[in-house]
Amino acid sequence: MRFISALAATAATLTSAPAIADVTVYSYRQPELVSPLLEAFTKETGVETNLVFLNKGMIEKLQAEGDRSPADLVMTVDISRLQALVDAGVTQPVHSETLDANIPAEFRHADGEWFGLTSRARIVYASKDRVKDGEVTTYEDLASDKWEGRICIRSGTNAYNLALVSAMIAHHGEEDTKTWLEGVKSNLARKPSGNDRGQVKAIHAGECDISLGNTYYMKKMLEEPDQKAWADSVRIVFPKFEDGGTHVNLSGVALTKAAPNKEEAIQLMEWLSSETAQEIYAQVNGEYPLKEGSEASELVQSWGGFTADNKPLGEIAKLRPTSLKLVETVDFDG
Incomplete structure (x- = not known):
């Protein structure tokens, strides 16, 4: 017991x-x-x-x-x-x-x-040698014919690019965003391919002058011995929407x-x-x-500051189906 x-x-x-x-x-x-x-x-x-x-x-x-x-x-x-x-x-x-x-x-x-x-911000990686300070300031400007043959980008259907396109729709509506996509497509130096780091590699190789990418890839490239030269050949530019801030x-x-x-x-x-x-x-x-x-870390702070866009990300997320439809309509990757 x-x-x-x-x-x-x-x-x-x-x-x-x-x-x-x-x-x-x-x-x-x-x-x-x-x-x-x-x-x-x-x-x-x-x-x-x-x-x-x-x-x-x-x-x-x-x-x-x-x-x-x-x-x-x-x-x-x-x-x-x-x-x-x-x-x-x-x-x-x-x-x-x-x-x-x-x-x-x-x-x-x-x-x-x-x-x-x-x-993370969706920014422009710009060639230190071939792009002047202040030459790119807005996302809308990427459709300008001054960038003809100078832009590299990964697939338009990539999640990061679709989020940016969705933000563009939130600011300007579908029709203007479609026109913008057509303009960016006409400025591409090559067919969309690879990842964000692959675009910076192409800038280093002289295939293009600017690309879109996420900020944190700069840290990743600097940490890889075989990619550090790519990172050293570019600088980070924080574009913004004409009526807003930098897309995050x-x-x-x-x-x-x-x-x-x-x-x-x-x-x-x-x-x-x-x-x-x-x-x-x-x-x-x-x-x-x-x-x-x-x-943020000292490295991240060294890239400079920016004002984040104030469009609610929940609103942007709901526009993903529309952005995908527009990317496919203009045959962005074709």
């Missing part, structure tokens, strides 16, 4: 003890970009994390797993991918005073379905609909919005923190 009582007492103690649950994160971002954050979170809170890297099929995986999904959070890049998760019904809203205080309204879903963590996109996080460890998952989301986490993320990825008071 004493043995049974002891077992019962032990069981009661284990039941009443607070459980530290694992938080499982499905991520489109590569492990080396996310792991430093998760390791710092665990060190500070004691909550363990499981990181599952996916390079495609996140929505399909979550839908197939349904209520049995082990995923608590999803981390991804690009506003359209975040919105696609919401549209697929695989996320749930989070109502958190901490998140609302740390992440500006234009960088989070209106109903709390996703939250931005860091931002996001890396972000959302709570899954299944979320077996919801409380701990929200704890991680709130921590990711903190100044400590924002600066870790920005340092590792060469991006811009969103929380006011958090600072």
Whole structure:
């Protein structure tokens, strides 16, 4: 009887003890970009994390797993991918005073379905030798015939370019954006191909003078011995919309609909919005923190400042189908 009582007492103690649950994160971002954050979170809170890297099929995986999904959070890049998760019904809203205080309204879903963590600007990489200071100032200017045969760009259907086209629609409407796309296409030095870094390589090789790309690729190129010369041949220019600011996109996080460890998952989301986490993320990825008071790395700050466009990213994300239709209508990649 004493043995049974002891077992019962032990069981009661284990039941009443607070459980530290694992938080499982499905991520489109590569492990080396996310792991430093998760390791710092665990060190500070004691909550363990499981990181599952996916390079495609996140929505399909979550839908197939349904209520049995082990995923608590999803981390991804690009506003359209975040919105696609919401549209697929695989996320749930989070109502958190901490998140609302740390992440500006234009960088989070209106109903709390996703939250931005860091931002990157869609900028112009310009040849130091062949492009004068002040020669390019706006996105609209890229359709000017002064750039004929001087622009390199990746596919128009790439998510980053579609987000920019969507922002152009938000500013100028469909018809003017179609005309703009036709103008940019007529200025291309070659058929769209490759990635953002590949366009800078082409500038270094003299194939073109400017390209569109995300800011953080400068950091990546500078860290690669065989790409540093590409980076050194260009400078970053922050164009803006004629009636707005510089187009930015996001890396972000959302709570899954299944979320077996919801409380701990929200704890991680709130921590990711903190100044400590924002600066870790920005340092590792060469991006811009969103929380006011958090600072970008010295390298990122050396590229200069800009004013982010004030069009809500949620509005821009909803224009993705329209932007894709326009890109295909003008046969941008043809």
